[in-house]
Amino acid sequence: MSNTDAATAPSLANEHEEYIWMQQLQEPEQVKYQLAAWQINPQPDSAILHKSIHSLLQMHMDLNTRYEFTADGDLYKYPDADWTACVQNEQAPQGQVTELLSILAQQHWQPETTPPFLASIISTENSIILALRLHPVLAQQYTLAELIEAIQSSYTKFSGSQQRFELTPIDLSSLNPPTAQQTQDNNTAALAGIILAEFRNTLAEPNMTLDDDFFDFGGHSLLATRVIGNLQNKHGIKLNFNDFFKSPTARALATIAQQTQPVAAAVQAPPEQQAPLTLAQDFLWQAYSAFDFSPIYNLPFAIEFQQPVNEAALQQAFKDLIIRHVGLRTLFKTAQQQTLQYTVPVTELKHYQWFWPSSDSNDATLATEAAYKFDLTRELPLRIRLFKAANGHTVLSFLVHHMVIDEWSLNTIMADLNLAYAARLQGKAPAWPNSVPSIHEFARRQQQNGINQQHLDYWRSRLQGAVTGLTLNPAAPAAENTTPQVAWRQIDFDSAFHHNISAFAKAHHASIFSVFYTAIATVLQKEGNLQEIVIGTSASGRTDPNYFDTVGYFTTMVAHRIQFSPQQSFASLLADTSEQINESMTYADIPINYIQQAIGIPANQGLMFDVYIHIHTNNALNGQLSTPQGAIPYRQILPERNESMFGLHFEIMENQINNQHNLSMIITYQAHRYPTAVVERIAHEVKQLLSELAVQISAPSASQ
Template sequence: MLTLNTDSAPSIANEHEEFIWMQQLQEPEQVKYQLAVWQVNPYPDLAILHKSIVHLLEIHSDLNVRYQFTDDGDLYKYPDTDFSACIQTEQIQEKQLVTLLAQLMQQSWQPETTPPFLVTVISTENKVFLVLRLHPILAQQFTLDDLIQEVQAAYTSSTGVPHQLELLPLDLTVLNIPDTPAQPENTESLPDIILAEFRNTLAEPDMSADDDFFDFGGHSLLATRVIGNLQKNHGIKLNFNDFFKSPTAGALAKIARQQQPAVSAAEVQPDQSAPLTLAQDFLWQAYSAFDFSPIYNLPFAIEFQQPVNEEILHQAFNDLIIRHIGLRTLFKTDKQQTRQYTVPVAELNQYKWFWPVSDSHGVTLSSEAAYKFDLTRELPLRIRLLTADNGNTVLSFLVHHMVIDEWSLNTIMTDLSHAYAARLQGQAPVWANTVPAIHEFACRQQQNGINRQHLDYWRSRLQGAKKGLTLNTDAITLPENTAPQVKWLEIRFDSAFHQHISAFAKLHHASIFSVFYTAIATILQKEGDLDEIVIGTSASGRTDPNYFDTVGYFTTMVAHRTRFTPQQSFTALLADTSEQINESMDYADIPINYIQQALGIPDNEGLMFDVYIHIHSNNALNGQLNTARGAIPYRQILPERNESMFGLHFEIMENQINNQYSLSMIITYQAHRYPTVLVERIATEVQQLLNDLAKQASA
């Protein structure tokens, strides 16, 4: 039975449609989609291109119908007003184009479920291709040439284009399609392929096959990007433990497993709404439980060290909101189901999200951080400029966690620098690549559902683990006031510490994060005489490299179970910890609520861990806007901490300023449960242990 979005009644098919339908039924191999492909010049605005295709589908309802043969012997066609099945997007390397086109040519038509007209927008490194497929059942009504001309006309006449942007007409170049896909010869060796990915990811063109990835600024998030791109583009399979044990291109090539890379399946392109991702759904549930309070605000703030142009900054952020549709998303709940809705570019001027210095009198970073969003009717970000006591401009970038994670912040700050430089020259930014939307990821994830194998991985490792954390507080007088109270303190390490602790980590095939993690676990074990502990941490959640540059909330919380044994050395515990963390990265797409449900933990019991540790690698809030007129450095302003989901929250801050690395750690804690004197002692002992490890490496 057909289930369609439609406001129109079905109609009976004509004789031609009946003939083709019968031929399709009897000889499906003889009735194929007609296919044509055009290269689009110049690089188009993809949102407006999508809108133009939707316009075509709206005025020609027969392009999006389904056919069904009734019990009465009649063939009916049913119109559908949901256009997502007609429009697909692909992001590939250009060398994969011929293979992908061959796959599209072979796709079969299913009259009851597949539209007779399909559009695929293909983005490569710096080109866009438009593929139209038309089934012969519509051959009497439409031609591919007429349809592409209508798309072209709709694009050129599109309204709602931002006044800063100049919309150029589409120049379409027809491409000839070979009968069989050419098989490119792979003349590159494995070390060369891996080295090329190192160089591209780290922007280090002079790296050699014997150079250590981590010596050139590599860290775990960048390693994720390298591993994903090697798998996607070259079929080269690596894991995190490989990476840390053999961090050169030459060494990795000896243990890499290579297979033929697969072209990704066509993605679903939503119109203006989409479900929540699994990670967003978990966050929304927690957000709702806190009565939609500011607890999930992310109050970023930076201070510019040199003058910055406010209007240009406004334009640059507007470019980002247009490019990353997650930043222009609303959330609405109907019948206990929450969906995310894209605000069209043409309607952005209806929303207030930017305040210059002149509109910020009396406003502080603290008052901004405490703002309570109404995500059903306002954009999930607020950009406000303030003036510091020294006269410098301060940027308050308040954004809701539902639409951004830390990985996204790195993307945003990079894109902001690019857009600011372009706008200073009076030009719109030209992006090196198109960015798929998190809405697209959400639709695909909903189709695929939970990976049961990955869920079983976590269940087998956490079954029977002890929840929470119990420390020895017998000699400590607990505060009489048991009302929730959050405090924080900061640990700073000297300038040489980063170099020495990096050397220690490298010696033991571990990351800086694993060393800190193990040091914290060691001190907590001592304070509580623990035989095991479950610690939570963050994982990027981006197991699909197609979405590495997508701004959105992908992050998942993962839980690791650390067991302690008598006389266990620190290095042995470090090895176990590193192995566990690195191995689990491939399974980090499962939100913690699904894991806890699989373990039989009721939702009302909260999280199974009370300790949370994560690292801000190469903190993006300490950097500079690179422009043709010179660099504008900026430095992070740490927010006040007055709310925390965790009893003990350890944040490791890795900063790079003027090509110099430094490390610090912030401990946020629930003071009504963990007294300040206890947390201060833990902080001192962790700092001392880490300094001792650094000294070992420097000796």
Template sequence: MERNPDTATQLSVSDFEEHAWLLQQQYPEQALKHFSAWRFTDEVDPARLEAALKAVITHIPELNVRYRFNDEGELLKVREDDWRACVAMLQADDDSQAQELLLAHQSQPWDAENQPPLAALIVQIKTDVILAFVLHQVLDQTCREDDLYRMTLDAYAGRSVGAPHLPWLQRHGTAGADAADTVAVAPPADAGKVVTVILEEFRSALGEPTMAQDDDFFDFGGHSLLATRIIGKLLSSHGIEVQFNDFFSTPSAAALASRAQVIGTAGACALSEQAHEVQKAPFALAQASLGRAYAAFEFGTIFNLPFALDFLDEVDERLFEQAFTDLIERHASLRTTFHFEAGEAYQQRIAPGQLGRFKWFWSSGESEGASLASEASYQFDLSRELPMRVRFLRDPQSQRQTLSLLVHHMAIDEWSLNVMMEELGKAYLARAVGKAPVWEAPAPSFHEYSVHEQAKGMNQQHLAYWTDMLRPATLGLALPAVDGASRAAVGEISTRAEWFEIKPDQALIDHLYSFARQNNSSLFGVVYSAIALALHKVGGLQDLVIGTSASGRTDPAYYETVGYFTTMVAHRVQFDSRQTVGALIENTSRLINESMAYADVPMEHIQQALGMTPADGLLFDVYVQIHANNALNGALPTPDARSIRYRHIDPDKNQSMFGIQFEIMENMLDGQRSLRLVVTYRSDRYSAEQMARVSAAIEQVFALFVSPEGAAVKVEHVRA
């Protein structure tokens, strides 16, 4: 009997789907589609991969639907049974032909009445296989490309398909169907091999060749930044998938291996932009937001990054200049000019042969009358000069050398600084023996990344995650007045700031580390929670939006690239008086860690989606970030096996774009953990007396955390 398409397997149409469908009808010539592709270099069975796709498509009915009108003129969504309509098996002779095939599928218009909103493509190129997904935007509230990739590999490996990771939809009860059939396959790879791989990545990242498989990652100096790098390396190089939260509940190689999933070796993306060819590029998404903020602050010094090093041993300034030149030639962001014309904002790479036209290095002999303060306050003209200044200073009494390294934020982020300092040591050692450094691999250009990201566009599902979390939150921060001082309006642009430190003693530091481990958290999670709890008590807050930074490096191919990838994210921390302190820490840490998967959306776009304008300022007053294992504390190697030691000098903080900024300074110095909390606050918004109350509250919360009953105390009983 013929099926009636208006009644059989009919699904409800959401307002979002109706809007996306209508948009496509209004602009039929546009391909409103997302596209991602992965290359498998290990042996993959295309037939088994196709069967895995069948399981996923069967599991998520929305992937194989058509949109039609009924007799009453209502839009219907009808599920089709033939899963093969969503899957295509393709053959290509080489990468170029594969790229043409994939782009052709992406550029095709969508016939909503006769075509599914998903095209899953399996492309065979000799011994390699490419898996690609083309999704119409009508699926933005159903699943993402990376969801389908994960679920397909789960089905390929014989595991349950699971559900898309869309927590903002799951809370409303719209995610998930019943469990689907899975594909029968061979058992996963040998567990002992996974342990060995993870342990080797631990040893390499931590510089601990004797580390054992049961040793704690954090006991050897591990931190969240290194965890991020290891997760990406395990997935991209070894096909081992590890969740960020698992680093804190199972922080040894052996324990982490029990949580890992072996999904096969997959490269990042099958398509490339030919990095070495990109000379002029648009700003990346986060970089563009930073550029607009830079313009709003009238191209002043607010985004200067004034680093300074105190050299404990004599350094050869001529060799240092040569070594730093090697870095500039290797990393295009350091030899880039930035242009902010109204009609076009872009970055222009300078060829290494043209570097002689720019002055960027000053020896101590050229630095009479200069100081760290004068360098820090230098105002760049980024359209005409390099985004960095390197200057040596020499103390006339002690003859000790100090280095001022001033870099503009448009060119680098904190991850970049770690990359630069590690490579600087290699380059200095090579130049000390009269050779040029030899790099293990070229560093992909940030310009390539910018072109690729702008072409891909912003992930609307990730944007929805943040707006769903933040829309009901109380924005900003209100603290009770202490001295009656007036406060500036939230949207007022002002950067005047004061700062102070909270310096726990060594016993308290050691106890805080232990407390973090006992509560399956990181030191960052514990200190972040302490700050939130202290502000809750001082201000009588029911919830608090806290900003923090995310690396923004979602593609391991760019881990060694210098550039501005960083995004700001904001979390809504809610306080339940009946909740225990341990539960608050666990929930806050989980919120932070899980949100990192969505941290590629610039804050500017989140605020716009929430209906905010630039005049409203930031949606948070409180900003918390960690500086772990500061790369500015270290040593340059020398050919005679000596080391030229250097230590970081704190800059004098007199500007800030945040109401209150908490910087967690975590380091391992001479084999001992150290911890400082640097607090910078806008002096026109908060008084010294208010900040003294906040400081005292944080210290009281620290003391509670390390007490025997600390984790079991209810929030309502905390005294601060």
């Protein structure tokens, strides 16, 4: 390692730094920058002054450090090589210098983003003022007097003169404390900066500004969940989903954000071989058992690669994922009426078959793979099989059991697969950007903490006494037989529709999902002359940001009680529905079986809703693998739908392929209960209503 590498490598903070960091965290108003300012005479050469400050920062790199508390429970400091972050150039009339210095004195230190040393060069109409700020976190190593002396000495050396510039100290004792409004404005500006940084990081959009709309840059509800969690977890900034849709810019969100204490990071426990089920897994296991462990909870993902792939590298990349994510190497065993999950040690993976190359797949099909019946007590909960399609392309069947994965996890898996495949093509192991706590660790913590009674009470208060199920117009034709059968149909929308319905949603401070959801509810209300309906949907269940990158089954079913009023406009119903959906996300860690038990619904009565609506946004199964020779695009192959837990299941598919947005909706239905003619009519009316809403946005521009 070179001296430069050693100088910029992260290191543990010392005891004083840890103490000040904690004090800053607990009492930010009491721990402030030390400030001193001097008028420089005669006016210095600006380039040499900057060079002198740069020299100081090169000599003492800890003046430009950032501090981060890691998942291991340690406080690390990271030197930043960009010295310009420590230097600010300001301009002010001579009469406003005192006011500017007062503002500088009140600014807060953000350990993860702001250096503990700052130099402000203030230009007035007839003078240059140099203000230095030093945070107490470095007070043991430096004083402001020593730092200004070092800058002055460097200036003399670089200017080639033996005469040092004169420094006239500015008396800061007369600085007036900022007004309450100034303090609030400063706090709001600081919050806006933190929120913007989280936007940029989450969306990979480094050029976003304070006034850019989160959703215009590819943001959606799952990413909003990540931003909200990270802001709360890292910075103690509290926001909710309704805030996002009503005020989707960093500047606007900063005005309504609440500042609390950051959430303590989860300390990753040593892996243990066994763990209980999570609450969500326990509910799913009960349902899985009720279906006699049939393939109903198989997730048969399939993609087609548009260019040749290296099968050996792909197998090794998937093995990297299985090692990294403990949930993918989990067995489930029941004893004494308790089901536990067990980790398969990495050293024992060779005893399990989970990958089949295309050369071993001649007698298999996507359909036979999808119908495979897992024995989760004896085999890994995933099967990777490659096929050769008739067009010569490679098809990947990624069959995984729902007990160990949800849709959020799929995004993580595909991102990690891309990183691992690129590394294996070069004969290297992947360098993961972070370590991830396991689903088993989460299960143990959840068992220790128990169910959140406040969250359970939220659902009880909203769903007690609700009308369950769905009854349509008695005039609807009866099904031809009562034998369970499932059918499905797909509705496609063009790219112009996506643009217009997005604009409609934005104009009403709602998401595309909320618009579709409300349109479906409106059509069902007319079809059955309903006073209210309970509709189910999916929530990520990840209310703890520490587990955002954990692969596992966290998803919960959320029930919303939609009540209809005579003469209520679509816009009004949309506002009510969107408000309810977004508000409920905070409480979405409670599995539906606990909610139904709390409101008195017997376990043998089944789910309280017969209609289920959810959205697949930015589907991770349409993407590309990175290689040194270029990207390998892949596209999803939709599975056949021949089983369904719900009478009517609406899936909204929102994808972006080749920079082209598209929307479709798949309706899966139990045809023995809802005749095809009825479903066709519902589908037609939903599409017609959505098209009319989209026209409301496009019509004005068309007439101009």
